[in-house]
Amino acid sequence: TERTLSIIKPDATKRNLTGKINAKFEEAGLRIVAQKRIHLSKAQAGTFYAVHAERPFYDELCEFMASGPVVVQVLEGESAIAKNREVMGATNPADAAQGTVRAEFAESVGENSVHGSDAPETAAEEISYFFSGLELV
Numbered sequence: 717t718e719r720t721l722s723i724i725k726p727d728a729t730k731r732n733l734t735g736k737i738n739a740k741f742e743e744a745g746l747r748i749v750a751q752k753r754i755h756l757s758k759a760q761a762g763t764f765y766a767v768h769a770e771r772p773f774y775d776e777l778c779e780f781m782a783s784g785p786v787v788v789q790v791l792e793g794e795s796a797i798a799k800n801r802e803v804m805g806a807t808n809p810a811d812a813a814q815g816t817v818r819a820e821f822a823e824s825v826g827e828n829s830v831h832g833s834d835a836p837e838t839a840a841e842e843i844s845y846f847f848s849g850l851e852l853v
């Protein structure tokens with residue numbers, strides 16, 4: 717069993733989609749083992765997405781991630797990282813497979829409703845960025 721960091725992004729919290737998105741995770745066998753609603757500052761969003769600092773959309777991405785509350789969560793399950801990315805669908809909703817979160821809910825390639833860690837190392841880093849040991853059982 718494996719853990720991954722998931723974020724329900726501001727476009728989705730704004731439209732009251734947290735429950736519908738969580739239902740997709742749970743239906744796929746992912747267990748929500750930690751979860752909280754927070755409002756990131758632009759600086760905190762920038763630190764989280766530091767790997768994208770050189771990309772042309774970085775500033776827009778940080779603005780967006782700080783534009784409203786997000787729900788950060790830890791998902792657990794067999795191959796949780798890959799499974800979560802499967803449930804999320806492709807980054808661009810136009811390319812996302814039917815039934816995925818992004819196909820159903822994303823508004824654009826930037827405002828695409830969810831984030832999911834992409835590897836075991838980034839999952840560990842991202843989980844510890846948002847959650848303390850006491851919050852993880």
Ligand code: ATP
Pocket residue numbers: 768773776777806807825826827828830831832833834
């Ligand atoms: P995430 O890291 O959020 O799970 P991802 O791994 O599918 O998504 P990345 O390539 O890591 O996609 O990009 C990180 C985020 O940056 C995307 O989820 C999206 O919000 C934003 N982004 C990516 N490409 C673009 C783009 N061309 N224009 C605007 N925003 C973009």
Ligand code: MG
Pocket residue numbers: 832834
């Ligand atoms: Mg990514």
